[in-house]
Amino acid sequence: MAVTKLFGAPIKRREDPRLITGRGNFTDHIRLPGTLVMAIKRSPHAHARIVRIDTSKARVMRGVVAVYTGQDLIDKLAPVPCAWLVPDSDLKVPTYRAVAVDKVRYVGDAVAVVVAEDRYVAQDALEAIEVEYEPLPAVVDQEKALEAGAPQLYEEVPNNLAFHWKLHSGDFDAAWKEAEVRLSRRLINHRLIPTAMEPRGALAAYNPGTGELTIWCTSQNPHIHRLLLSAVTGLPETRIRVIATDVGGGFGSKIPMYAGEMIAAALSRDLGRPIKWIETRQENYVATIHGRDHVQYVDIAAQRDGTITGVRVRAYANLGAYLSTAAPGIPTWLFGLMLQGPYAIPVIHCDVFGVLTNTTPTDAYRGAGRPEATYLLERMVDLLARELRMDPVEIRRKNFIPKDRFPYTAPSGLVYDSGDYEATLNRALELVDYDNLRHQQAELRQQGRYIGIGFSTYVEVCGLAPSQAAGAMGFQGGLWESAIVRVHPTGKVTVFTGSNPHGQGEETTFAQLVADELGVPFEDVEVIHGDTEMVPFGMGTYGSRSTAVGGAALVAACRKVKEKAQRIAAHLLEVAPEDVVFENGRFFVKGAPDRGMTIQEVALQAYLAWKLPRDIEPGLEATHFWDPTNNTFPFGCHICVVEVDPETGKVTFLQYVAVDDVGNVINPMIVDGQVHGGIAQGLAQAVYEYAAYDANGQLLSASLMDYAIPKASMLPSFSVDRTVTPTPVNPMGVKGAGETGTIASTPAVVNAVIDALAPFGIEHIDIPLTPERIWRAVLERSR
Amino acid sequence: MYPSAFTYYRAGSVQEALKLLMENPDAKLLAGGHSLIPAMKLRLASPPALIDISRVPELAGIRDRGDRIVIGATTRYDDIQRSELVRQVLPILPEAIEVIGDLQVRNMGTIGGALAHADPAADLPAVVLALGAELTAFGPDGERTIPADQFFVDLFTTALQPNEILTEISFPKPPAHTGMSYQKFANPASGYAVVGAAAVVTLGDDGKVAAVRVGVTGAGPYAVRRQNVEQALTGQEPTAAAIEAASQLASEGMTFNSDIFASDEYRAHLTRVFVKRALTAAIERARG
Known part of the structure; x- marks a missing residue:
């Protein structure tokens, strides 16, 4: 009998023993008899016409079963879908063939597919395919792509402009005219490569006897993939089963519907045999989406006292060569709506130009739009503080939305659920011992050592919902989540969630929630996810929504189960249902605690059904589709302390403090882990990671x-703390916690480095702050 | 990830390895495999045959030969790093090995493999230059000795002939009042040296620099000695100013690599900085 409350307990992740002992159930671990392997030949050119493909040599190689070109697949597969059709933006969705037909548009575009008995033969066959290209001029930079005379990717997309999205709230021209201080800046938010530990892959098994397709694949959202696979293959949704039980990280890169998985499905159907396709890391780097890649022109209007009166942004988002599944939504809604940040800025004026270029398509990468907004705002706030000779802390305090104004309707139209921004700032200042740190900084500068203190105070939108908002934003789906809670006759519980955790730990968190709700032992709760045949519907894991939305669905389903159990208990105890109390897994008669029965006893009776009244059906389970009324808005303050070696430009991390508020916390250890991982990725954008293309579209x-993902030795030790401001949006009062670290950390690090370099007169360096860029900035100022 | 087909031979002796090499002129020798195998997986290298010399007993081991320490070519990094003898006499070797790859790499990678592969960003080439090592090659005409100064010829190219096998590396034991240091600026992605500088300095009884050798790796197409720095410092009082002045010469007459992480201009600057840092640390240690 569970009596201890599990909500708030730092329980070790139950998924870890299988994962860290190599017993995970990843796509490439699945072996089916008779499986063929598939490999994709990819374009070495960023932009070229396909003149001729000669597959004759490859076809006759021993062990090669089939070779397909784009032409061979036209009738077998519809184009790769785009599912976020942002309205009122003149959006153009060019045809995205899974295998290119007449033209390739980025290095990595598929040109031919080999199916063979083993992977080595497949690789030999790829090399034996001869493709004659007529190279075309390529364009990589989104601003250049819009210029007259730029290479055109599509006839049907003039000037490579896929959309122009606007959000104009308030009169910016008036704010600008009346401003006492005006600040303008061009900012870069560079391209990143998500680099999930497990590359993408699929094992597609079509059964010609039954007409059913089972596909194991690396998916954050198996049900969305089921729907989209149905749309592109023409198979009924009811004949497709998608399984993605263990997925080795995604960070957004496993949301989209990709060519590789689609081709595997179509070819399994064509050949009547299971087909396995697993990306190499090289493929992963060119053929899985990239993230970020904005050029932003920002104007800030303010008063002399530091009050910000308006923000205007013109952003150029590099979408890559094709529109990936959610691509149009990321630089628009998830970016523009957050441009006021945690500040009471009354006027927001945003124009976003979505531009097609000869690069890998971009889509959601951890934070997805919100890091781009947060970096912009936090950098500009620091620049404004510098201009006004204010402390970066004071300018933030000056502009915070006060805690008594929640729920707060932002000029972008979002309604912030709850917040106390200053509390996180105060706690973080205490943890770094701010005043003392500034003294130390001054002293060290005397000795020729340069330390810097950087702030990032942020709010973000996550727990993405509700469905009505999704519809208004052009998202081609709902944003609810489903749950089934099934209590077995033995009292053991199986829960089925439409969320698909792939590193976030919800197998543990959800078991905690359910054990608490039903008063059963944690060990008795099994969490099932990632199989569309087990979980009938679901929207998946992204946008920090699993616990806030999927968890709420589970709690609601638990409450339905309890309600039924209470009616059964009342009947068996021969009292009215309202006279039954439920506590710690036991139903008993109000005022007579001895007269009662456990939920396990009730469950047994529910299935025996010997003594049930006619109006109660046997069994004990419930389904709930939870559609929240709003998103959640976690917030916080991150402070980074660095030392910069001006001789080499190298940045050393001295301290990193994160005080986040994600509402109530179910498992603090898991939330800490999410925050740590998020900081690592955001910090890496500031100083390590960048996707570099040359002018011809080669990914360097x-x-x-060459791409520096952060290793443990490259990171500081993080001090993580929290304040707790529950959200009214779900019954648990929890907010999303998966992306806060990434959203907050990049500007905290950059602001720290720039603060360190203040004695050199440096006020901005574009990210990434690589040693050479810092060294050059110091050198220029020292000359 | 999927190499082309190749034939695998395992040699039981140096003689047998040489015989296999003569019979398979396009074959590659396999020792630790931590450079060769990744290149084959990416099909950047597709040798028709590999001759595995990693189990030839006489090629591995660390031996004290009076005034020299001799390390067999297939001795693994980790064995060198753990050797008490090496730690005592040639502490720059464990210092440099410490920053090579990670533990798994150091468990597999070999000193001879690294030197024969001559990756422009490998760490040990700078160290063998600074220590004045000699490398022994075994070929159809028997053994010959190649001074480290003449060993590194170009990008991934050494003085070894295609039918020669690197068998051992011999280091002179340094005299008293010698300090040595390897200072590295690592690429955050690969961990390889953007610039690595090795300095070995012997001070005379008068406290002046009696002998100094400096090797630089990572900066250019192959590792080089910096005789101009050495000459500028020899016979000098090793003051901070003298070190600084000598280090300024470190980038002269060199060609520099350029990539997305570091331009040639930045590498030239880092060369001066890291030569200075290596010299400073070596001199401090020489003073003991």
Whole structure:
């Protein structure tokens, strides 16, 4: 009998023993008899016409079963879908063939597919395919792509402009005219490569006897993939089963519907045999989406006292060569709506130009739009503080939305659920011992050492919902989540969630929630996810929504189960249902605690059904589709302390403090882990990671030898703390916690480095702050 | 990730390895495999045959030969790093090995493999230059000795002939009042040296620099000695100013690599900075 409350307990992740002992159930671990392997030949050119493809040599190689070109697949597969059709933006969705037909548009575009008996033969066959290209001029930079005379990717998309999205709230021209201080800046938010530990892959098994397709794949949202696979293959949704039980990280990169998985499905159907396709890391770097990549022109209007009166942004988002599944929504809604941040800025004026270029398509990468907004705002706030000679802390206090104004309707139209921004700032200042730190900084500068203190006070929108908002934003789906809670006759509980955790730990968190709700032992709760045949519907894991939305669905389903159990208990105890109390897993008669029965006893009776009245059906389970009324808005303050070696430009991390408020916390250890991982990725954007293309569209950072993901030795030790401001949006009062670290940390690090370099007169360096960029900035100012 | 087909041979002796090499002129020798195998997986290298020399007993081991320490070519990094003898006499070797790759790499990678592969960003080439090592090659005409100064010829190219096998590396034991240091600016992605500088400095009884050798790796197409720095410092009082002045010469007459992480201009600057840092640390240690 569970009597201890599990909500708030730092329970170790139950998924870890299987994951860390190599017993995970990843796509490439699944072996089916008779499986063929698939490999994709990819374009070495960023932009070229396909003149001729000769597959004759490959076809006759021993062990090669089939070779397909784009032409061969036209009738077998519809184009790769785009599912976020942002309205009122003149959106153009060019045709995205899974395998290119006449033209390739980025390095990595698929040109042919080999199916063979083993992967080595497949690789030999790829090399034996001859493709004659007529190279075309390529364009990589989104601003250049819009210029007259730029290479055109599509006839049907003039000037490579896929959309122009606007959000104009308030009169910016008036704010600008009346401003006492005006600040303008061009900012870069550079391209990143998500680099999930497990690359993408699929094992597609079509059964010609039954007409059913089972596909194991690396998916954050198996039900969305089921729907989209149905749309592109023409198979009924009811004949498709998608399984993605263990997925080795996604960070957004496993949301979209990709060519590789689609081709595997179509070819399994064509050949009547299971087909396995697993990306190499090189493929992953060119053929899985990239993230970020904005050029932003920002104007800030303010008063002399530091009050910000308006923000205007013109952003150019690089979408890559094709529109990935959610691509149009990321630089628009998830970016523009957050441009006021945690500040009471009354006027927001935003124009976003979505531009097609000869690069890998971009889509959601951890934070997705919100890091781009937060970096912009936090950098500008620091620049404004510098201009006004204010402390970066004071300017933030000056502009915070006060805690008594929640729920707060922002000029972008979002309604912030709850908040106390200053509390996180105060706690973070205490943790770094701010006053003392400034003294230390001054003293060290005397000795020729340069330390810097950087702030980031942020709010973000997550727990993405509700469905009505999704519809208004052009998202081609709902944003609810489903749950089934099934209590077995033995009292053990199986819960089925439409969320699909792939590193976030909800197998544990959800078991905690359910054990608490039903008063059963934690060990008795099994959490099932990632199989569309087990979980009938679901929207998946992204946008920090699993616990806030999927968890709420589970709690609601638990409450339905309890309500029925209470009616059964009342009947068996021979009292009215309202006279029954439920506590710690036991139903008993109000005022007579001895007269009662456990939920396990009730469950047994529910299935025996010997003594049930006619109006109660046997069994004990419930389904709930939870559609929240709003998103959640976690917030916080991150402070980074660095030392910069001006001789080499190298940044050393001295301290990192994160005080976040994600509402109530179910498992603090898991939330800490999410925050740590998020900081690592955001910090890496500031100083380590960048996807580099040359002018011809060759990806120069195309391997882990050149693309610097952060290793433990490259990171500081994080001090993580929290304040608690529950949200009214769900019954648990929890907010999303998966992306806060990434959203907050990039500007905290950059502001720290720039603060360190203040004695050199440096007020801005574009990210990434690589040693050479810092060294050059110091050198220029020292000349 | 999927190499082309190749034939695998395992040699039981240096003689047998040489015989296999003569019979398979396009074959590659396999020792630790931590550079060769990744290149094959990416099909950047597709040798028709590999001759595995990692189990030839006489090629591995660390031996004290009076005034020299001799390390067999297939001795693994980790064995060198753990050797008490090496720690005592040639502490720059464990210092440099400490910053090579990670533990798994150091458990597999070999000193001879690294030197023969001559990756422009490998760490040990700078160290063998600074220590004045000699490398022994075994070929159809028997053994010959190649001074480290003449070993590194170009990008991934050494003085070894295609039919020669690197068998051992011999280091002179340094005299008293010698300090040595390897200072590295690592690429955050690969961990390889953007610039690595090795300095070995012997001070005379008068406290002046009696002998100094400096090797630089990572900066250019192959590792080089910096005789101009050495000459500027020899016979000098090793003051901060003298070190600074000598280090300023470190980038002269060199060609520099350029990539997305570091331009040639920045590498030239880092060369001066890291030569200075290596010299400073070596001199401090020489003073003991």
